[in-house]
Amino acid sequence: MSSRLVAPLLFSHLLLFGLLALEGSIPANAQTPTPRIAARSVGDSAPAVPEGRAFRWVVSIGKKGMNHALGGHLCGGSVIGERWVLTAAHCVVEQDEITGKYKAMAVDEIQVKTGYELPTIGEEDGIYFVEKILFPVSYSTTAYNTRLSDVALIKTREKLKYSVKIVQASDLQYLATRVTVLGWGKPDFFANYLSERLRYLTLERITKEECNGRYYSGLIDDMMVCAMGQGTDACQGDSGGPLVAFDQLNNIFLLGVVSWGEQCGDTAKPGVYASVPQHLSWIEDVVSKQ
Numbered sequence: 001m002s003s004r005l006v007a008p009l010l011f012s013h014l015l016l017f018g019l020l021a022l023e024g025s026i027p028a029n030a031q032t033p034t035p036r037i038a039a040r041s042v043g044d045s046a047p048a049v050p051e052g053r054a055f056r057w058v059v060s061i062g063k064k065g066m067n068h069a070l071g072g073h074l075c076g077g078s079v080i081g082e083r084w085v086l087t088a089a090h091c092v093v094e095q096d097e098i099t100g101k102y103k104a105m106a107v108d109e110i111q112v113k114t115g116y117e118l119p120t121i122g123e124e125d126g127i128y129f130v131e132k133i134l135f136p137v138s139y140s141t142t143a144y145n146t147r148l149s150d151v152a153l154i155k156t157r158e159k160l161k162y163s164v165k166i167v168q169a170s171d172l173q174y175l176a177t178r179v180t181v182l183g184w185g186k187p188d189f190f191a192n193y194l195s196e197r198l199r200y201l202t203l204e205r206i207t208k209e210e211c212n213g214r215y216y217s218g219l220i221d222d223m224m225v226c227a228m229g230q231g232t233d234a235c236q237g238d239s240g241g242p243l244v245a246f247d248q249l250n251n252i253f254l255l256g257v258v259s260w261g262e263q264c265g266d267t268a269k270p271g272v273y274a275s276v277p278q279h280l281s282w283i284e285d286v287v288s289k290q
Contacts (some may be wrong), residue, residue, distance in 0.1 A: 046195075046199040046200060046201050047199060047200060048116075048197045048198070048199050049116055049182065049197070049198045049199065049200055053124075053162060054252065055116070055182060055198065055252075056114065056115075056116075056124065056161070056162035057078060057079040057080075057160075057162040057163050057164045058076060058077075058078060058079075058116075058182050058198060058241065058242060059076070059077045059078070059079060059085055059112050059113060059114050059160075060073050060074075060075075060076060060077070060112070060113040060118060060184060061073075061074050061075045061076070061077045061085070061087055061091060061092070061110055061111075061112055061113075061154070061240060062074050062110065062111055062112075062113060063109065063110065063111070064108060064109055064110055064111045064129070065111075067118075067119065068113050068118045068119075069117075069118035069119035069194070069196055070119075073118055073184060073194055073237065074091055074110070074240075075087055075088060075091035075092075075237075075238075075239045075240030075241070076182070076183045076184065076185075076237075076238060076239070076240045076241025076242065076258065077091075077112065077154065077240050077241065078164055078241070078242040078254055078257070079114075079160045079162060079163045079164065080163055080164060080165075080166060080254065080283070081163055081287055082159045082160060082163070083131075083155050083156045083157075083158070083159055083160065084153055084154070084155060084156075084287055085112055085153070085154040085155075085156065085160070086151060086152075086153060086154075086254070086257060086276070086283065087151070087152055087154060087240035087241075087257065088150050088151065088152065088239050088240035088257050088258060088259055088274065089135050089136070089139045089141070089149065089150045089151055089152040090150055090239065090259075091152070091239055091240040092104060092105045092110065092133050092152050092154070093105065093141050094109075101142060102141060102142050102143065103141060103142065104133060104135065104141040105133065107129075107130040107131060107132060107133060108130075110130055110133075110154075111127050111128065111129055111130065112127070112128040112129075112130065112154065112156055112160075113125070113126070113127055113128075114126055114128070114160065114161070114162075116197060116198040117196060117197055117198075118184055118194065118195075118196050118197075119196055124161065128156040128157065128158055128160065129156065129157045129158075130154055130155070130156060130157070131155045131156060131157045132153075132154070132155040132290065133152060133153070133154055133155075134152065134153045134155070134286050134290075135149075135151075135152050136149040136151060136279065136282050139151070139152070147219065147224075147259070147260055147272075148223070149223060149274070149279065150257065150259040150260070150274045151257055151274045151276075151279050151282075151283075153283065153286055153287075155290060164242070164244070164252060164253075164254045165252075165253055165254065166253065166254045166276050166277065166280055166283070167245065167253035167254065167255055167276070167277055168277060168280070169277040169278060169280070171253075172255075172277065174247055174248070175245040175246065175247055175253060175255070176245060176246055176247075176248075177204055177205045178202060178203070178204055178205070178245075178246075179202070179203050179204070179205050179227050179243055179244065179245045179255060179256075180200050180201065180202055180203070180243070180244050180245075180246075181200065181201050181203060181227070181234055181238070181241065181242070181243045181244075181258065181271075181273075182198060182199070182200045182241055182242055182244070183195075183198070183199065183234060183237060183238030183241040183258065184196070184197075184198060184199070184237055184238070185234060185235045185236055185237030185238035185239075185241075186235045186236045186237050194237045195237075201229060201234070202229065203227040203228055203229040203243075203270075203271070204227060204228060204229060205225065205226070205227045205245070205255075206226050206227065206228065206270060207226075208220050208221075208222065208224070208226070210226075211224075211226035211270055211272075215268075215269045215270060216269070216272070220272065222275070222278055223274065223275050223278045223279065224259070224272050224273065224274060224275055225243065225255060225256040225272070225273045225274075225275045226270040226271070226272055226273070227243060227256070227270055227271055227273065228269070228270030228271065234258050234261070234271050238258045239258050239259070240257060240258060241257070241258045242254055242255075242256070242257065242258075243255050243256030243257070243258065243273045254276050255273070255275070255276055255277070256273030256274060256275060256276055257273055257274040257276060258271070258273055259272050259273050259274045260272050
């Protein structure tokens with residue numbers, strides 16, 4: 001994680017974020033709530049996720065056959081069902097080496113790794129191969145810098161053990177405005193390494209109206225969520241990872257997917273996340289038909 005975001009997607013590649021240090025913490029009794037649906041970078045100075053199972057559903061998406069700590073890690077992701085991982089669509093899009101055009105990655109190019117540590121695989125961790133990658137119709141896999149519907153679903157071949165629940169749009173009013181973003185991203189824009197341990201930052205959710213009016217001049221739509229913190233932010237390596245919110249009982253709900261922003265290190269603007277509740281109907285439709 002870093003002390004600011006990434007260059008706007010429209011003008012540069014989509015950022016794979018990494019989060020930076022902050023005061024604030026994950027509630028000690030954070031837990032996964034009763035199911036409601038069937039089923040940016042966090043660098044060296046950001047707090048490491050504590051031991052326990054509360055965030056075992058956060059995964060690293062990487063290049064198949066590579067160590068995720070040695071160049072294999074691409075993005076973060078969130079397990080939302082037994083075989084389903086939600087990530088950012090731009091995380092699973094690549095540029096063709098011959099034509100130079102962008103395209104969806106093939107299922108045999110990526111893998112999903114569970115566990116808090118990138119280099120190692122503990123007793124509850126594993127590598128999962130991919131069966132399908134699906135995108136919303138509104139997302140263009142040939143336009144890598146698109147901001148529209150920046151979400152994708154990855155279906156794994158084997159069942160995953162832990163998952164997080166998605167908040168319904170109608171229940172957003174019951175969640176705190178303080179939110180948490182998790183990832184293995186770079187500590188700042190110029191760093192050339194990721195965090196080996198999953199880390200987190202505490203941010204403040206802001207309204208679409210404020211995000212548009214003060215920072216992004218109308219670029220934010222209903223399918224996005226904005227959040228920012230004092231001197232902290234997501235950075236490269238955090239894209240696709242989760243933005244979570246807590247209710248009064250400290251239950252964890254998935255609220256957003258790290259998507260885009262401006263160069264990490266410039267904390268004058270909030271980070272932008274794909275809104276998970278606003279994509280819930282698409283998610284439920286895909287899961288029910290596969």
